[in-house]
Amino acid sequence: MIGVVATLKVQVEKAAEFEAVFLDLAATVKANEPGCLTYQLTKSRTEPGVYKVLELYADEDSLKAHGKTDYFKAAGAKMGPTMAGAPSVEYLDAVE
Numbered sequence: 001m002i003g004v005v006a007t008l009k010v011q012v013e014k015a016a017e018f019e020a021v022f023l024d025l026a027a028t029v030k031a032n033e034p035g036c037l038t039y040q041l042t043k044s045r046t047e048p049g050v051y052k053v054l055e056l057y058a059d060e061d062s063l064k065a066h067g068k069t070d071y072f073k074a075a076g077a078k079m080g081p082t083m084a085g086a087p088s089v090e091y092l093d094a095v096e
Contacts, residue, residue: 001037001056001057001058001059001093001094001096002056002057002059002060002062002063002091002092002093002094003054003055003056003057003091003092003093003094004053004054004055004056004057004063004089004090004091004092005052005053005054005055005089005090005092006052006053006055006087006088006089006090007050007051007052007087007088007089007090008050008051008052008053008079008083008087009049009050009051009083009084009085009087010049010050010051010082010083010084011049011082011083011084012048012049012084014081014082015049015082017082018051018079018082018083019041021075021078021079021082022041022051022053022075022079023041024075025071025072025075026039026040026041028071029066029071029072032069032071033062033065033066033069034058035057035058035059035061035062035063035065035066036055036056036057036058036062036066037056037057037058038054038055038056039053039054039055040053040054040055041053042054049084056094
């Protein structure tokens with residue numbers, strides 16, 4: 001399994017717009033990607049505008065397929081104007 005933690009910095013005044021786009025994306029991911037085991041948006045309790053996406057994929061192919069989907073690319077374009085900086089992405093290997 002492969003874990004991903006994506007840190008997203010969002011303009012505070014555009015947080016609701018960002019959340020709406022992301023939650024729509026998350027529902028689509030969950031409905032269409034059986035290899036994506038977890039795709040959860042979380043919000044920092046201490047840093048306004050900071051979100052972390054917690055992701056867990058069954059394998060490398062599932063992770064690669066996720067990034068190539070049209071709906072992922074479309075959501076990224078919609079989220080772009082709400083962002084306050086470039087995302088930071090960390091990849092993790094599951095310890096089993």
